[in-house]
Amino acid sequence: MRRADRLFRLVQLLRGGRLWTAARLAEAMEVSPRTVYRDIADLQASGVPIDGAAGAGYVMRAGFDMPPLMFTQAEVTALALGARMVSAWAGPDMADGARDALSKIEAVLPRAQDVRDALSRLAVPRTGITEIDRGRIDIIDRQIRERLWTRLIYVTPDGTHTDRRVQPLGLCWF
Numbered sequence: 001m002r003r004a005d006r007l008f009r010l011v012q013l014l015r016g017g018r019l020w021t022a023a024r025l026a027e028a029m030e031v032s033p034r035t036v037y038r039d040i041a042d043l044q045a046s047g048v049p050i051d052g053a054a055g056a057g058y059v060m061r062a063g064f065d066m067p068p069l070m071f072t073q074a075e076v077t078a079l080a081l082g083a084r085m086v087s088a089w090a091g092p093d094m095a096d097g098a099r100d101a102l103s104k105i106e107a108v109l110p111r112a113q114d115v116r117d118a119l120s121r122l123a124v125p126r127t128g129i130t131e132i133d134r135g136r137i138d139i140i141d142r143q144i145r146e147r148l149w150t151r152l153i154y155v156t157p158d159g160t161h162t163d164r165r166v167q168p169l170g171l172c173w174f
Contacts, residue, residue: 006031008070010039014050014060021057071105073114079105080118088124089173091138137171144168 009029014020022033022040029036037054044050052058071079079102086098106115143150147167154162 006035007039007043010036011043011048011060011064014058015064017059017062019052019057019059022054025058071109071114076105076109076114077118077122080115081122081124084119084122084124088126089129089134091134091136091141093138094141140168141171144170 006029010025013025013028022036025036026033040050040052040058049061049064050058051061083098083102087095090098102115106112109115140150142148149165149167152164152166154164156162
């Protein structure tokens with residue numbers, strides 16, 4: 001892992017607001033505790049508000065803002081693919097959300113062209129999902145987030161109706 005990536009990851013872990021020992025940070029980042037001590041000292045010297053000391057643990061003071069987002073080419077491609085998949089397969093609300101999120105990411109990237117380049121080489125076909133079913137995805141997602149019950153009516157091949165009340169826990173595509 002590049003040093004810059006390691007420092008960024010360290011800041012991300014510390015931003016959670018909980019106390020981290022150097023040993024736990026080292027384990028999470030797959031480096032030695034000595035590397036963590038050195039990285040923390042470098043971050044503190046550059047103005048990152050990290051409180052604590054060796055042996056006691058470290059925590060970041062609230063309110064620290066990160067510099068603009070930096071993504072690798074692979075991360076930009078993954079985000080673009082995810083947005084394309086959501087736009088093709090999910091409901092209209094989710095599709096709008098994916099496009100809006102990608103626009104926000106594009107706006108803060110030093111090279112906004114990276115997003116457009118990734119989108120130009122990715123295609124995701126619609127897989128037979130009807131517009132009615134796409135709209136239902138947004139409804140079920142809202143019901144999951146709000147912990148609402150859903151009524152499902154099953155019809156067996158012989159025409160028998162079964163009425164069930166369920167609480168959806170997640171959306172799965174396969």
